Each structure stands twice: as C-alpha cells, then as structure tokens.
Amino acid sequence: MTTDLEKREKQEVSSSSAEQMSYNGKSFSPDVDIYTSDDSAVFVVDLPGVAKGDVAIHVDETNNLTIKAKNSFAEPDNAVTRQFRTGNYYRAFQIPDDYDKERIAATLDNGVLEIVLPVKESSKPKKIEITV
Amino acid sequence: MLWYDDLSGELTRLRNEMNRLFSNYASATGASTFPFINIYEDRDTLTVAAEMPGLSREQVEITFSEGALTITGKRDATPSTVSMTVLRRERSIGSFEKTIRIPVKVLSDKISAKFTNGILTIILPKAEESKPKAITIETR
Numbered sequence: 060m061t062t063d064l065e066k067r068e069k070q071e072v073s074s075s076s077a078e079q080m081s082y083n084g085k086s087f088s089p090d091v092d093i094y095t096s097d098d099s100a101v102f103v104v105d106l107p108g109v110a111k112g113d114v115a116i117h118v119d120e121t122n123n124l125t126i127k128a129k130n131s132f133a134e135p136d137n138a139v140t141r142q143f144r145t146g147n148y149y150r151a152f153q154i155p156d157d158y159d160k161e162r163i164a165a166t167l168d169n170g171v172l173e174i175v176l177p178v179k180e181s182s183k184p185k186k187i188e189i190t191v
Numbered sequence: 192m193l194w195y196d197d198l199s200g201e202l203t204r205l206r207n208e209m210n211r212l213f214s215n216y217a218s219a220t221g222a223s224t225f226p227f228i229n230i231y232e233d234r235d236t237l238t239v240a241a242e243m244p245g246l247s248r249e250q251v252e253i254t255f256s257e258g259a260l261t262i263t264g265k266r267d268a269t270p271s272t273v274s275m276t277v278l279r280r281e282r283s284i285g286s287f288e289k290t291i292r293i294p295v296k297v298l299s300d301k302i303s304a305k306f307t308n309g310i311l312t313i314i315l316p317k318a319e320e321s322k323p324k325a326i327t328i329e330t331r
Contacts, residue, residue: 090282094275103269105282107242107309132310135231135238143227143242170244170309173269 086147089126097184100158104172106148108132111167116174118160125151126172157182225266225283226311228291234323237315239291244309245269251306253313255299260313263288295321 092103106114108130115127128148154160158176165174231238241262243251251264265286296318304313 091279092269092272092277092282093279094272095278096275100278101269101272101275103272103282105242105244105309107244108307110308131308132240134229134240135233137232138229139232140228140230143229168245169247169306171269173271175271 086127086149087144088150089128089148091150091152098178100154100176100178102126102152102172102174102176104148104150104174105170106130106167106172107143107170108145109148109167109170109172114165114167114172116163116165118154118163122154122156122160123151124154124174125149126174128172224289225287226262226289228289230291235317237293237295237297237317239313239315241289241311241313242309243306243311246306246309246311248306251311253302253304255293255297255302255315258293259290260293260302260315261288261290262311262313297321 090105094101094103102124104126106128109128110131113129113131115125117125117127119125126148130145130147132145134145154176157178159179160176162177163174165172167173226241226243228242229240231240239260243264243266245266246264250266251262254261254263263286266284268284293315297315298318301316302313304311306312
C-alpha cells in the first residue's frame, strides 16, 4: 500500500540521500508531542538540522508509522562542550485503525515536523438529535 | 485509544537521555534546559551551536557582554494544536535564557550568527592575543 504522502515524499527525496541512508548506523530518537481531537491527530516532531525533502514518512499495512530524517547540520570539528549529538533521526508509532492513512499530510518548518492524521469519516463521533 | 511506541525506539530514547544527562554533568554551561548547546573551538574561532527547532531568527535574541554570551527567546506551542487534547508531550516549550561564559578574548563586534533548519550557529572570532602562537626554537 502506498499512501499519497509516501508518493510525494519519494519525489521530494529522489535528489537527496534520504532514501539511500542507512538507519542501522547512528540515528537518534527525536522528541515528539501528540495531540488529538474528534477530527484528527497531530504529531509534532523536533528534527533540528533536517532540511525540507530529507524526511521520509511511511505507514505500512500493520498501521506502523515510521519517521526517518537526515540531519544535514555541518558539524565543526573539535567539540569542547557537547550537550547534543548529531545524527539521523528515526521513530516509529503504532497508530489506531480510526485514522485515514490515505489522507496524511506533513509539513516541515525550522526543523519541526508536523504530521496530521485525519480521523476516518466512519469513525467520527456522531451527533444524534432527539426531538421530544 | 492506544498509541504504542516501538520498544527499540524507547530504548534508544532512554539511552539518548542518559547521554544527555551525563554530557551535561560535565559541561561548562550548567543546567540541562532548552536549548542544548555544543561549543567547538579551532585556532581562529569559537563556534556555539544551539538546537532550537521551531524557532526562527526573529524569535531569538543574542547578546555578548563581559565575556558572556546570552541567548534568550521563547518557544511557542504549535498553533494548530492549541485546542487539542495532549496525548504525549516530550518537547519543551516556553521562555528560556542561556548564558555561556566564553573563556577566551573574542572580537565582540565581529560575532556573527545564522539559523539553519532549527539550529542556531554563532561564530566568535578570537582576538589575536587568544590565538595560539608558534614558538620558534632558537639554534645555539
């Protein structure tokens, strides 16, 4: 199954090395916030050092959402103080069935990735009006 | 509704946290709060890099005074999520101020900074007196 998002990302990263990257090496787990409402779920992911087009998001048949990103921060040599390490990012989540995987949208701004998963129409809470 | 993180991801995250804790412990910049900072040194410059995803140039103020570099700013919550229910919160938001003592003399009017993909990089050129000098060994 290929989602629209996947197709778009594949085009975007075709010129970069995100697709050929090996994630077996050094990769880091980014900080993530998750928000929900009746209409959607939003993932906000901190990806400092990641440029547009260097993020690959996939949802497979088992509802496994994976986020991979390439960090292109050009780190100088000779660190004298180090609080953060630089490397590629990887994180995976299992998402419930109520979400429409065909309509996932994502944006990347200043190193923050926002993924919006819309709730399937059939899974939305229904308003039932009773006239007495 | 359940959200599972894959286990290996959780372990990696834990390891990262441990690394951060221990690297902070030994660092010269003090408290381990947002943003995380790296400092690099070569012969001519000191480079300070700060991880500030979500911030842009206009939201950060940098000052240099009496050998101390201060970075202040505020990271806001993502606007589209304000009215939503929080399911998981790992990212820190709010105001921050970070001061880094610069132990060498730098040319304060030549300090430059740039913001790329959520990483702030500040370059401090060293004053001539702070650069390493080659010492010639005289022949007798």
